[in-house]
Amino acid sequence: EAQVTQNPRYLITVTxxxxxxxxxxxxxxxxxxxxxxxxxxxxxQIYYSMNVEVTDKGDVPEGYKxxxxxxxxxxxxxxxxxxxxxSLYFCASAKADNTGANVLTFxxxxxxxxx
Amino acid sequence: SQKIEQNSEALNIQEGKxxxxxxxxxxxxxxxxxxxxxxxxxxxxFLxLIRENEKEKRKERLKVTFDTTLKQSLFHITASQPADxxxxxxxxxxxxxxxxxxxxxxxxxxxx
Numbered sequence: 001e002a003q004v005t006q007n008p009r010y011l012i013t014v015t016x017x018x019x020x021x022x023x024x025x026x027x028x029x030x031x032x033x034x035x036x037x038x039x040x041x042x043x044x045q046i047y048y049s050m051n052v053e054v055t056d057k058g059d060v061p062e063g064y065k066x067x068x069x070x071x072x073x074x075x076x077x078x079x080x081x082x083x084x085x086x087s088l089y090f091c092a093s094a095k096a097d098n099t100g101a102n103v104l105t106f107x108x109x110x111x112x113x114x115x
Numbered sequence: 116s117q118k119i120e121q122n123s124e125a126l127n128i129q130e131g132k133x134x135x136x137x138x139x140x141x142x143x144x145x146x147x148x149x150x151x152x153x154x155x156x157x158x159x160x161f162l163x164l165i166r167e168n169e170k171e172k173r174k175e176r177l178k179v180t181f182d183t184t185l186k187q188s189l190f191h192i193t194a195s196q197p198a199d200x201x202x203x204x205x206x207x208x209x210x211x212x213x214x215x216x217x218x219x220x221x222x223x224x225x226x227x
Contacts, residue, residue: 004158031213042119042204042219043159050213058214090158099166101147102208104215106158 002027006091006107013081014115021076021110023091031094031102032074033058034066036087037109043090049074081114088112117142119218121205127224128195136190136221138205144183145207150190153202153220162203163190195225 004025013019025032033048035058045058049068063085065077074093078085089110094102118141128134138148147166151159165172165181165188172179178191192199205218 033215035217040123040219043206043217045214045216048213056213059216092158100210101164101166102213102215103149103161103164104151104159104206106160108158109156 002105004091004093004105004107006089006110008110009108010111012113012115015082016080019078019081019112021078021089021091021112023074023076023107024072025074025091025093025105026072027093027095027105028071029093029095029105030071031096032068033092033094033104034064034074034076035090035092036060037090038087046076046089078112081112083114086112086114117207117216119205119207119216121203121218122221123219125222125224127226130196130225130227132195134192134195134199134223134225136203136205136223138188138190138218140186140207144186146210147208148179148181148188149206149208149215150177150179150188151204151206151217153204159204192223195223197225197227199223200225 030051034046035043047066049055091107092104120139149164150162153159163179176193180189202220204220208215
């Protein structure tokens with residue numbers, strides 16, 4: 001089944017304790033992206049990657065890092081989490097059609113709480 | 116910066132009626148606009164995509180219009196069903212497609 005898999009689905013951690021949220025897709029998509037979703041603010045893009053070893057900042061990159069060493073994986077790293085990073089996180093991937101349009105396939109989400 | 120506005124209030128309609136959701140944006144028009152459905156506790160799921168040079172797109176009971184003059188897209192669900200109850204997200208993408216900006220979504224409730 002074509003899918004985007006995120007882990008963990010739920011995590012409670014404490015301020016300053018480094019964590020990684022993994023994201024893997026099995027559709028051979030070039031494009032991958034991370035979003036956070038907060039009430040009333042919608043989905044905001046954190047980082048995206050156009051292909052292996054190519055990453056760039058989205059609208060809210062502060063406090064996050066990413067890497068894209070393989071096409072299928074795009075982990076999100078919080079080096080020193082803070083309470084304002086408590087949120088619902090979504091990973092997405094896409095393969096551009098012949099006009100350059102990216103239709104996103106989302107993971108199930110990772111709910112992170114930082115105490 | 117680009118802003119997207121969707122009905123912030125929930126939309127309540129009776130089963131069988133047509134639901135119409137609005138997406139307004141400021142500034143420059145996107146290369147294409149998408150609509151996604153999101154159920155509680157789940158990731159958004161793609162529904163329809165419409166390009167800047169298209170006026171209307173249909174898929175089964177769904178219809179999307181795109182007016183670049185008004186800077187607005189309308190999303191219609193005809194013959195709505197309780198199973199259509201969900202949050203619907205509007206998303207704008209620009210040439211290259213690397214940046215997709217989402218609205219906050221409109222919650223739709225369809226009553227039997």
